Amino acid sequence: MAVVSFVGALKDKYCPEEVPPDTLKSRIKESAIYMAPGVGCPLERRRSVVLDACNVSSVGEGLEGLCPLVEELHLSSNQLSDWSNITAILHSLPRLVFLDLARNPLSANQIAEPMTLCTHLQTLVLNHTHTTWSALDTILTVATNLKELHIAHNGYSTVSLSPTVCHHSLRRLQIQCNSISQWSELHKLSPAFPLLHTLIACDNPLSSVTHSDVSVFPELTVLGLNNTLLSDWTSLEHLAQLSKLSELNVLRVPVAEAVNDDKKRRFPIIARIPCLSKLNKSVISDTEREEAERWLLREYEDQPHPPALYAHYLAKHGMVARLADVDLSPRKFVQLEFHFKKDRKKITKSVKMNQTVSELRQWVAEVLLGDASAKVRLLYVDCMGWEGRQVLSLSGRKLHSYREMRDGDQVHVQLLP
Template structure:
């Protein structure tokens, strides 16, 4: 936010009052509140008391908390607070809010400029009720994070996306043992050795979501996987730079890994969606859920047989090929049928005594095709009609009346006729 807008900054309490005091009956927006009791009322002094468990104040120009007493007065039973896109920059202010909300379980501070260090006198603070902490796009440093996390001893889900991390700089011996789910999307980490530090920092990590790490090309060494991610059951690494099948094989080394999301990576660009999925399923016998879909026994067997056929004529075969061949034996290659629809046809164009043979694209629409015939007919499209005659049909010529219809929908064959007839004035 620009310096010129500084006069618009306000406290958390002011933003709350500004948003809800003007409503006559204090009915709450259902997109903002999920009230568990009566939504809100004014006390004898005219101040608002919000009996709600969920509160969101986005883009409200909040930069400070206000007084703890006022916050406690307004919010008696708040459990979820979302302050996305405000201007809170000091941890003192965050801790004031938390101190006034002893029941808070979810805190979202996305896009607040919290890059300043924590004050020393706050290190002893503890907020044991918080279970989910969202620090996306805050640019919080690793040094501040390692000082901050002991204040949240029971956080189970931590969000650190979009913080421009290119490395993981963990100081000291503290480990965030309570963290089971970590979101680390859109950062710049390229070396799995840095990612492995997350496994050390969160020794009980069960799910790691790390999409859009666009420079990440590997999953490190097998020993790292086993030692630093012993409890990881779910890994999401879509939109990364993985381009080597050997890296996919590394995923078998995670001792507890059961679910994987791996989409939009260079490795799969040359395959259809079905082919790519089959190759992944065949290489990952330890995974039961891929890209959000359960792998059935039938799908796995089909994928493993397809994997054998895929590599059977290759000079270099992966180790997984021989494992599967020992199970299914040597397979016969499938009969190759070309089931792709035709995209072109060689047809005759007739107009009066004129006739011309053309190879046309069947992907174009009737409108586009008629437009391409204007020069041959020496008339604009508005002056003629076009008929299609399939010699295998018993119904004669058919006028092409629908301009947006694709030509391939007509089942056009080589040698068919298109006949141009001028309209009567």
């Protein structure tokens, strides 16, 4: 596929008829026929342009004033490698607020020439570009109103922003799917983005969270740590130092996955981070919060080193009685009485509860009647009178689903012709 310019790709998609470059802009203003197929909007009035995977490698001639109202530009999976092209695009699209440059080979190039101030850009996507930290320094210096930055899949193992960077507009940073293993590296983002609201750091090999000063991330409200390697509850306890944290996502992390019960998997986190209002996208109710606090009191009642909030919860709830350990799982075997109407005999046998009605019929025919080909009808009689009499007719139904079969219940066997 031949490489093309941004202007060329723009004309090919949105102005399919061949038009001389020197008359393109005037012709667009004169006629409404130069529209992208199915789009129905002249280029001069377009607010969104999508040129993903068009093999764009340069800007080309004549971009200035060509589509002055464009606010959203998608250029992912192209061949843009020179930052001067990006600078030219930003300069020529004065209303651009969203720019997606994902999967462009920008890794080997620095920003050689000064970039002009770019106050209109609000969202920048640089995933899979391996953009250097020095290039990000420059971008953040000129994109003074940038609110959202995506830098996932860039192979970062450290955060190397210049200490002079202090960006007061950025609210959301997505740095997931990199190689950051130390919480201290994420700490470096706090002075650079003092008003950061959302930090998505999922799918990084982060193994622990060290004690965090309350001045770190003073405005951080949403934190995403799914698919990290957090392996101890103390790390999650340290997140309580983030004073405004209200929403935390920690799905598929080792410390929580070790707990089999879904409900109890939430309790240790909720109890350790009392400021949370949402955990893993689910709202934390007042009832769930109280249950979590009481769970922590029971869990650490006899432990020499309970979590920091143990004393606070003890003062709030007092001593909490331990819950009785009741096994509510279905019984594996039950002693049933099998009654045979024909010869009026009764046999008591131990029966597996995880088998189906069909399997029980076959067992009765083979073992109790000695005739595997015999066809039988089974009538279950609940000795407590709760279920009454019922024909076991659903072949695929498990026996333990019949409320609860108990020792002494009866099964009346009838031979069918």
